[in-house]
Amino acid sequence: VHFTVFYRGFDSSPSIMPVEFISPEGLRLDGRRFNELRKVSCKLGVVSKADGSAYVEQGNTKAIVTVYGPREVIRKAQAEHDRAIINCEFGMASFSAMHRKKSGRPDRRGIEMARLIQQTFEAVVMTQLFPRTQIDIFVQILQSDGGQLGACMNATTLALIDAGVPMRDYVCSVHAGCIENTPLLDINHQESMAHGPDMPVAVLPRSGKICLIQMDAR
Amino acid sequence: GFCCFSLCEEMEATAFQKIHPIEYYRRFLAQQIRPDGRPLSRARRTTVTCGSVTTANGSALVKYGHTTILAGVKAQVGVPPEENPDHGYLVINFELPSLCSPEYQPGKPSEKAQALTEYLNEVIAKADVLRLSDLCIESGALVWVLYVDMYCLEDDGNLLDAAVLAVMAALRNTRLPDVEVNERSEAHASAARPNPLNLLRTLCSLTFAIVERVLIVDPTREEEKLASSL
Numbered sequence: 035v036h037f038t039v040f041y042r043g044f045d046s047s048p049s050i051m052p053v054e055f056i057s058p059e060g061l062r063l064d065g066r067r068f069n070e071l072r073k074v075s076c077k078l079g080v081v082s083k084a085d086g087s088a089y090v091e092q093g094n095t096k097a098i099v100t101v102y103g104p105r106e107v108i109r110k111a112q113a114e115h116d117r118a119i120i121n122c123e124f125g126m127a128s129f130s131a132m133h134r135k136k137s138g139r140p141d142r143r144g145i146e147m148a149r150l151i152q153q154t155f156e157a158v159v160m161t162q163l164f165p166r167t168q169i170d171i172f173v174q175i176l177q178s179d180g181g182q183l184g185a186c187m188n189a190t191t192l193a194l195i196d197a198g199v200p201m202r203d204y205v206c207s208v209h210a211g212c213i214e215n216t217p218l219l220d221i222n223h224q225e226s227m228a229h230g231p232d233m234p235v236a237v238l239p240r241s242g243k244i245c246l247i248q249m250d251a252r
Numbered sequence: 253g254f255c256c257f258s259l260c261e262e263m264e265a266t267a268f269q270k271i272h273p274i275e276y277y278r279r280f281l282a283q284q285i286r287p288d289g290r291p292l293s294r295a296r297r298t299t300v301t302c303g304s305v306t307t308a309n310g311s312a313l314v315k316y317g318h319t320t321i322l323a324g325v326k327a328q329v330g331v332p333p334e335e336n337p338d339h340g341y342l343v344i345n346f347e348l349p350s351l352c353s354p355e356y357q358p359g360k361p362s363e364k365a366q367a368l369t370e371y372l373n374e375v376i377a378k379a380d381v382l383r384l385s386d387l388c389i390e391s392g393a394l395v396w397v398l399y400v401d402m403y404c405l406e407d408d409g410n411l412l413d414a415a416v417l418a419v420m421a422a423l424r425n426t427r428l429p430d431v432e433v434n435e436r437s438e439a440h441a442s443a444a445r446p447n448p449l450n451l452l453r454t455l456c457s458l459t460f461a462i463v464e465r466v467l468i469v470d471p472t473r474e475e476e477k478l479a480s481s482l
């Protein structure tokens with residue numbers, strides 16, 4: 035006999051979608067107003083063996099980033115004679131989302147996230163100071179509740195600061211969304227599943243430049 | 253003056269450790285002590301924090317000194333094996349992501365991780381830590397499958413002991429939902445998780461290493477590299 039299994043919780047199935055994302059008083063599902071961030075906490079130097087590391091919690095999204103480098107390039111063919119290369123690897127823990135994700139080879143989404151982080155930081159880190167070296171950025175999501183890319187960018191900035199890698203500016207990032215014609219700041223997982231857009235934005239505060247902007251919509 | 257002198261000494265000691273690690277270590281062994289100040293038979297300070305990952309059914313973060321392992325248990329409803337139709341099962345997976353140590357190169361899957369996964373699955377399965385029949389929902393049709401995923405966040409030696417402790421702590425922290433099965437062959441798992449696991453026994457492991465024919469307990473990564481056997 036074949037069974038279909040339903041897990042109650044924060045499913046994306048329409049049958050258990052919350053009725054209203056924004057109450058008439060203007061409060062969201064977790065009690066925030068439209069322009070309020072979730073609670074942020076961060077800690078530097080959590081992995082003593084790494085050159086730099088940071089752990090960031092944004093609400094229930096938890097990310098840990100370690101930075102190794104600048105160090106010798108492993109594959110000599112990839113070395114650049116005039117600058118450091120930046121390598122990024124992104125992983126999500128199998129237990130980080132409501133449904134278990136099989137670990138192993140990184141999936142397309144993981145590779146895309148890694149590439150976005152790498153490109154952003156290639157523009158910000160002063161790579162010309164360290165020719166023929168590589169800087170490795172390893173990102174691991176331990177729990178995800180929306181806003182993964184934003185949390186990773188912030189944690190990466192902190193880890194690079196902890197490693198003492200020179201940068202032109204800090205990269206600060208957050209996700210925005212729009213539900214029922216109301217723009218929302220720092221959306222969580224349920225809000226990102228609500229048939230509205232999910233837009234991560236990363237800015238360099240001193241110059242006011244936007245270094246990453248992306249929009250997904252379901 | 254004085255500050256400058258002690259900084260010089262520290263740099264010399266670090267240089268000595270890099271150039272001649274075994275000789276550096278012998279100096280400590282002669283005093284019956286190890287570089288981090290521990291006597292030969294003492295394990296490192298251990299901390300266990302449970303329940304930090306709320307998306308998992310159970311989780312534990314174990315720190316043995318600097319060695320850090322995060323274990324998370326995800327329970328999924330599955331089909332029982334044919335030979336044991338009313339037994340659930342446990343699947344343990346150990347990952348050594350590149351972030352945990354400068355020694356692990358990005359991109360390459362680690363043999364050490366696979367070896368540890370095999371070892372943990374064998375040891376935990378043979379030790380009967382829980383009655384697999386407790387995981388049965390409907391005999392022959394539905395059982396709980398417990399996936400224990402472990403991530404090493406920092407490798408400073410003795411992954412084995414930390415891993416065993418992490419699995420046990422995560423299983424103890426695990427809470428399963430109630431499952432209702434209806435006549436339309438649908439199984440509904442509740443959002444609430446009121447049911448703890450009934451663990452029959454707790455495993456404890458202790459690792460020894462032999463360095464220069466001296467037995468030490470709970471080796472750090474540096475000591476593991478110098479050891480002739482573990």
